[in-house]
Amino acid sequence: xxxxxxxxxxxxxxxxxxxxxxxxxxxxxxxxxxxxxxxxxxxxxxxxxxxxxxxxxxxxxxxxxxxxxxxxxxxxxxxxxxxxxxxxxxxxxxxxxxxxxxxxxxxxxxxxxxxxxxxxxxxxxxxxxxxxxxxxxxxxxxxxxxxxxxxxxxxxxxxxxxxxxxxxxxxxxxxxxxxxxxxxxxxxxxxxxxxxxxxxxxxxxxxxxxxxxxxxxxxxxxxxxxxxxxx
Amino acid sequence: xxxxxxxxxxxxxxxxxxxxxxxxxxxxxxxxxxxxxxxxxxxxxxxxxxxxxxxxxxxxxxxxxxxxxxxxxxxxxxxxxxxxxxxxxxxxxxxxxxxxxxxxxxxxxxxxxxxxxxxxxxxxxxxxxxxxxxxxxxxxxxxxxxxxxxxxxxxxxxxxxxxxxxxxxxxxxxxxxxxxxxxxxxxxxxxxxxxxxxxxxxxxxxxxxxxxxxxxxxxxxxxxxxxxxxxxxxxxxxxxxxxxxxxxxxxxxxxxxxxxxxxxxxxxxxxxxxxxxxxxxxxxxxxxxxxxxxxxxxxxxxxxxxxxxxxxxxxxxxxxxxxxxxxxxxxxxxxxxxxxxxxxxxxxxxxxxxxxxxxxxxxxxxxxxxxxxxxxxxxxxxxxxxxxxxxxxxxxxxxxxxxxx
Ligand SMILES: Nc1ncnc2c1ncn2[C@@H]1O[C@H](COP(=O)(O)OP(=O)(O)OP(=O)(O)O)[C@@H](O)[C@H]1O
Ligand SMILES: [Mg+2]
Numbered sequence: 001x002x003x004x005x006x007x008x009x010x011x012x013x014x015x016x017x018x019x020x021x022x023x024x025x026x027x028x029x030x031x032x033x034x035x036x037x038x039x040x041x042x043x044x045x046x047x048x049x050x051x052x053x054x055x056x057x058x059x060x061x062x063x064x065x066x067x068x069x070x071x072x073x074x075x076x077x078x079x080x081x082x083x084x085x086x087x088x089x090x091x092x093x094x095x096x097x098x099x100x101x102x103x104x105x106x107x108x109x110x111x112x113x114x115x116x117x118x119x120x121x122x123x124x125x126x127x128x129x130x131x132x133x134x135x136x137x138x139x140x141x142x143x144x145x146x147x148x149x150x151x152x153x154x155x156x157x158x159x160x161x162x163x164x165x166x167x168x169x170x171x172x173x174x175x176x177x178x179x180x181x182x183x184x185x186x187x188x189x190x191x192x193x194x195x196x197x198x199x200x201x202x203x204x205x206x207x208x209x210x211x212x213x214x215x216x217x218x219x220x221x222x223x224x225x226x227x228x229x230x231x
Numbered sequence: 232x233x234x235x236x237x238x239x240x241x242x243x244x245x246x247x248x249x250x251x252x253x254x255x256x257x258x259x260x261x262x263x264x265x266x267x268x269x270x271x272x273x274x275x276x277x278x279x280x281x282x283x284x285x286x287x288x289x290x291x292x293x294x295x296x297x298x299x300x301x302x303x304x305x306x307x308x309x310x311x312x313x314x315x316x317x318x319x320x321x322x323x324x325x326x327x328x329x330x331x332x333x334x335x336x337x338x339x340x341x342x343x344x345x346x347x348x349x350x351x352x353x354x355x356x357x358x359x360x361x362x363x364x365x366x367x368x369x370x371x372x373x374x375x376x377x378x379x380x381x382x383x384x385x386x387x388x389x390x391x392x393x394x395x396x397x398x399x400x401x402x403x404x405x406x407x408x409x410x411x412x413x414x415x416x417x418x419x420x421x422x423x424x425x426x427x428x429x430x431x432x433x434x435x436x437x438x439x440x441x442x443x444x445x446x447x448x449x450x451x452x453x454x455x456x457x458x459x460x461x462x463x464x465x466x467x468x469x470x471x472x473x474x475x476x477x478x479x480x481x482x483x484x485x486x487x488x489x490x491x492x493x494x495x496x497x498x499x500x501x502x503x504x505x506x507x508x509x510x511x512x513x514x515x516x517x518x519x520x521x522x523x524x525x526x527x528x529x530x531x532x533x534x535x536x537x538x539x540x541x542x543x544x545x546x547x548x549x550x551x552x553x554x555x556x557x558x559x560x561x562x563x564x565x566x567x568x569x570x571x572x573x574x575x576x577x578x579x580x581x582x583x584x585x586x587x588x589x590x591x592x593x594x595x596x597x598x599x600x601x602x603x604x605x606x607x608x609x610x611x612x613x614x615x616x617x618x619x620x621x622x623x624x625x626x627x628x629x630x631x632x633x634x635x636x
Contacts (some may be wrong), residue, residue, distance in 0.1 A: 007472055045587075051631055056532055056630050056631050057631045058633065063380065076537075077536060077537075080534055080535070080537075081536075083532065083533070083534050084533070084534025084535075085534070089529075089532050089533055091529065091634070093527060093534075094525065094526075094529075095529070097236075097526065097529075098243070098526070099236065099239035099240055099243060100236075100239075109533055109534060111232055111294075112533075112534050112535060156533070160533075160534070198334060207267075
């Protein structure tokens with residue numbers, strides 16, 4: 001069974017003078033362990049699609065199945081709980097809670113999941129080591145560079161042991177070195193923990209790291225190809 | 232965790248938190264000082280009359296209070312005293328015979344209140360004896376009088392001089408007597424200070440041809456606030472007997488009303504103070520919510536329930552105002568205690584002006600515990616009411632909009 005399946009997903013914005021079909025009849029399956037990029041020009045619907053798949057936004061029509069479960073049937077609180085246990089999020093920037101240290105940001109989601117303290121501490125250190133930030137463990141986000149902050153966000157996204165990670169332009173604010181570094185980490189976690197990643201991007205250097213590239217135009221899938229990633 | 236997050240959050244904007252806390256602190260300490268001064272003045276005004284004259288509760292012949300003549304006096308008997316002895320809150324009781332008379336000395340004459348007392352027993356009920364400023368107190372069997380200081384001054388009488396009293400006794404008998412002056416008492420209440428004459432009870436009964444009679448039995452109890460409760464209890468004990476039971480509130484309606492009006496003014500003033508502070512706190516809440524919208528979006532996205540978020544924000548508001556209250560109370564206690572034990576005395580012309588209006592030129596502060604916890608509860612109440620706003624706003628918050636902001 002696919003981890004994620006979208007069936008005829010459509011999102012129409014009807015607020016302005018013209019109707020915008022931000023997502024237009026998108027049917028898509030993502031299997032466990034995929035490393036998939038959603039690409040397309042600005043305004044093509046990448047963010048909208050990711051938000052709907054992540055249960056942050058509601059489609060106008062169509063369905064999202066996560067492990068076969070229709071998430072549109074969940075109440076607000078159930079959906080929050082569902083996200084907590086099933087989805088890791090990495091946003092473009094300012095992902096982290098400013099008053100918490102790197103360590104606390106990572107262990108925070110596990111605290112929300114009510115995991116035991118020992119497990120939280122162990123996994124936090126493992127993950128921060130994985131993203132190469134063991135030495136910045138007690139620093140707050142304001143004391144970290146943009147690239148370091150995004151790496152903490154990756155660690156946090158994985159901390160809850162989600163079914164998949166959604167990342168909307170995670171490298172948009174990073175220089176090329178930090179971008180490469182972040183992609184290395186994501187690719188390694190994909191490989192080592194078999195974690196499913198779906199990320200959106202404009203950046204050709206990011207696109208070439210993906211194993212599957214889904215291209216949107218005007219909310220529509222115009223191509224969906226498997227490729228051999230550059231390493 | 233909620234607590235730690237809230238605590239760290241309030242220090243994200245130190246300046247704003249300090250300003251808000253300081254404003255709450257200022258309001259709390261102002262309210263404490265103002266109310267302490269007011270309540271202290273009321274306590275003093277009441278105490279000046281209750282503990283030097285009326286006592287907490289009085290018994291009279293039914294109808295005496297409405298028509299205060301010696302003809303409405305009664306003979307206290309053992310059945311009355313037995314009931315008083317059995318009432319455990321009562322710490323003392325004493326009979327008195329009170330009436331009006333004309334006091335004269337050489338060319339001066341003045342209407343006075345003559346009070347016949349049992350000198351020793353009186354001390355269990357009022358603190359008259361403490362107020363002797365010249366000469367000495369009375370003994371039961373002597374023929375002597377004590378004058379209040381203002382009256383003595385008016386009549387130009389001193390220790391050893393003779394006071395002449397003229398009036399009407401029981402059932403129309405004429406009353407006349409001459410009494411050497413034994414002592415002078417100074418009452419804090421200017422009103423009492425102008426018109427009181429004390430005689431031993433026996434002498435008063437003789438003067439008014441009212442042997443064995445009394446106009447009142449004055450009762451003291453251990454907690455003055457229980458006066459009305461004890462009075463009610465006594466009323467049922469004396470049911471069916473022609474005895475009137477009154478507590479000090481009923482005997483001093485003017486004073487009680489004056490206090491109520493003044494007190495209402497104080498409550499309104501502090502209410503306005505707190506309203507202003509409420510707006511200040513609200514402004515802080517608004518800013519807090521607005522600048523953190525995206526962060527709230529992220530928290531909800533990664534799996535924090537809104538209720539938890541609301542409780543963190545509420546906790547933050549409570550911490551900010553709670554800190555102000557805490558500081559206000561902690562600083563208020565020593566200030567108020569100092570002025571409670573060292574009341575401010577006004578002197579000179581101001582003092583004379585106060586006395587002309589029948590007020591004592593002394594400003595004691597109250598240290599009633601209610602003073603402090605009332606402020607804490609009021610601020611807590613305001614804060615919780617204001618916390619409805621973030622609750623309302625966060626419940627309505629759309630995660631997706633918050634993330635885009
Ligand atoms: N809240 C909204 N109200 C109206 N229209 C919206 C709203 N959000 C997005 N849109 C429109 O939907 C379309 C898709 O937007 P979306 O943000 O998904 O694009 P995107 O591919 O993520 O673009 P970018 O690469 O610039 O981030 C755009 O035309 C956008 O203007
Ligand atoms: Mg986008």
